[in-house]
Amino acid sequence: MISSDVIRGYNDTMILYMLLDGESYGYEISKNIRKLSEEKYIMKETTLYSAFARLEKNGYIDSFYLDETFGKRRTYYRITPLGLAYYRAKCEEWQVTQEVINQFIKEL
């Protein structure tokens, strides 16, 4: 399990990635993140929902209700064009970050 401190700056990026292929809802997103990270990273509920609140406030995602079977109501999220631009910027940032950090990493 990765410590959440290290990954903090990229929680939003991970969520946006999960929305690239279309709308999704809380549990599905967190489940997919866990799967994609091969169970190495589990996003906590509060982290996920803080991120939703932040992303929505910044206009990177928007939310809407969708009624499920049995009358259950879920909030779905989808990425906005602004969110997509932000995602690209974060990807570039990560490239640079990775290059920089890699300079200081070596096998001993």
Add this chain to the structure above:
Amino acid sequence: MDTIIGYLNNMFASLPGTEQMMKLKQELLGNMEEKYYELKSEGKSENEAVGIVISEFGNIDELISELGLEEAHKDPGQRLPMLDEFVVEDFIAAKRRSGLLTGLGTFLIMLGASLLIFSTGLAENGFMDSVFSEDAMTMLGLVALFLLLVPAIAIFMYSGRKMEKFKYLESAEFTLPYPLEAYIEQRQSAFAATYTLSLIMGVCLCVLSPVIIFVATAFGDEYSSYGAAVLLDVVAVAVFLFVYYGSIRGAYQILLKSGDVSGK
């Protein structure tokens, strides 16, 4: 699953019961529920499933800071008193009682007025001439009015005093924990039908009451004052319904108003 609901309730207990909070809590509950059932279907035991779900909940402070609730959450000086179920039950019962008393007091006053009209009518028609003079009849009516006025005023003062300790509720200086708010909302919607019925009955009585005068007048002009007296009684019943049920409804409205106020 009850453990999870209880855990979540606890986490949200000290947060304002705003609509936004309720939605967020519902969302979190939905997620946790789905996770729980999935873990169960993977063959995890009840304890394991609950343990995993709760351990993956995270830290409520993270949400609080993201939603900008720190001030409400951390500054106890600024915080309004939190109501518990005893105060709420107390308040609803007190409002019901005060509605009953105020309604009764108003009813008594209107009854007194109706007695006055009635006795004046009797006197004018000379029905009681063998027993009392016309002036004496009017006096008797006035005496009846005042005899009813005194207990009515006493009732008003008494019920006013009883409600004094709830003054802070009337000015909405309190917060409600979410489960209690949901409970009150439930009670309120259960009461809505009763209230509507009482309203319909009261309005019908008011609308129909002039009919009494028409009927009385049909028997002869001298009966019209009796009709007026009965009309007043009927209206008095309607007013009682309005006051009594209105007071109960007011209790719910005052309690639930806190939602918008504490939500700022």
